[in-house]
Amino acid sequence: MYCYEYHEFLIDPFKLKIIKQQIFICVLFVFSVSIVVRPQIKFASCLNSFGQPEVIEQFFNAALNQRTTAEKITRFASFPDYLMIHLKKFTLREDWVPIKLDVSVDMPEEINIEYLRGNGPQEGENLLPETSDAPPAFVFDENIMSELTNMGFPPEACKRAIFFTKNKSLNDATNWLMEHISDPDFSSPFEQPGTEINSEFLPNEEAAAMIMSMGFERNHVIAALKATENNLDRALDWIMSHGPEEIFTAELTTEQPAKNNKPAFRDGKGIYKLLAFVSHMGSSSTVGHYVCHIKKEERWVIFNDEKVAVSQNPPTDLGYLYVYKRVSNDQI
Numbered sequence: 001m002y003c004y005e006y007h008e009f010l011i012d013p014f015k016l017k018i019i020k021q022q023i024f025i026c027v028l029f030v031f032s033v034s035i036v037v038r039p040q041i042k043f044a045s046c047l048n049s050f051g052q053p054e055v056i057e058q059f060f061n062a063a064l065n066q067r068t069t070a071e072k073i074t075r076f077a078s079f080p081d082y083l084m085i086h087l088k089k090f091t092l093r094e095d096w097v098p099i100k101l102d103v104s105v106d107m108p109e110e111i112n113i114e115y116l117r118g119n120g121p122q123e124g125e126n127l128l129p130e131t132s133d134a135p136p137a138f139v140f141d142e143n144i145m146s147e148l149t150n151m152g153f154p155p156e157a158c159k160r161a162i163f164f165t166k167n168k169s170l171n172d173a174t175n176w177l178m179e180h181i182s183d184p185d186f187s188s189p190f191e192q193p194g195t196e197i198n199s200e201f202l203p204n205e206e207a208a209a210m211i212m213s214m215g216f217e218r219n220h221v222i223a224a225l226k227a228t229e230n231n232l233d234r235a236l237d238w239i240m241s242h243g244p245e246e247i248f249t250a251e252l253t254t255e256q257p258a259k260n261n262k263p264a265f266r267d268g269k270g271i272y273k274l275l276a277f278v279s280h281m282g283s284s285s286t287v288g289h290y291v292c293h294i295k296k297e298e299r300w301v302i303f304n305d306e307k308v309a310v311s312q313n314p315p316t317d318l319g320y321l322y323v324y325k326r327v328s329n330d331q332i
Helices: 003-013 013-032 043-050 142-150 154-165 172-180 205-212 219-228 234-242 245-253
Strands: 040-042 053-061 066-072 082-086 088-092 098-100 104-106 110-113 271-281 287-295 299-304 307-310 319-326
Touching: 013 110, 040 043, 043 104, 142 172, 154 172, 205 219, 205 234, 219 234
Parallel strands: 040 104
Antiparallel strands: 053 066, 082 319, 088 098, 110 271, 271 287, 271 319, 287 299, 299 307
């Protein structure tokens, strides 16, 4: 009886049409559901990248009294009671358009960064002199300078082009000028990096924080604020319109003289537990909404403007600012 009914059901054209319609609806439903696929990144990989050597071009070596290529490694001199970690999810494309990196970072509940502690100069390493003579003046190729000025370019802009292309060729200098012709300081007086007299500059911290929230590094932001006299709008335009060479030049002029009275910092073991994180909701770097999760009494609480509630499944992998608290209060 059951076999006969099953066979009859399959060959009935009307019932077969209904089955096909139901299958078609199910397929449409499956494909209409938007599935977000994000790259998975381990936080340990981010830490390893942070601790890797970084090459610095055109570094002025005080011991050699000339510019060389240097290697920089970042280490911690001390570990604070609270550690803030900024994941650079806001960045720039090659055409300087700001974007947000929609990635998932596996942030652990507990981290140990003791291996990133700095232990001073290592065997075979010598500290550079604290003070030295000014870097040697750059000698501009007179032939390239003459050709560029004959083309109608401002002399100060020609100096910039020749300096940053290292007297290589007329073609390289011309290309540099064409690429930077819209820079605000294109024809302003040129000063060789490292030869300027440093003056005390206090950046507008509120403006700096707003620009850094877009993913720019603090030293770049300070250079932009100094170049624009702490004007937020002009500083943002400056940092967006300047290439790496100009930013590097401006950074050298913002360095402050070293002071003897070094402040004392609390130090302890570099073992931390996750306490809070801030998330940016939205796919764009220019718009969106911010929410905060804080762990209170072993429960995660979400703060969304005036709304506060217990969070059952906090998205710890989608934040971009994280606050960790030291596990032990033992001081070093």
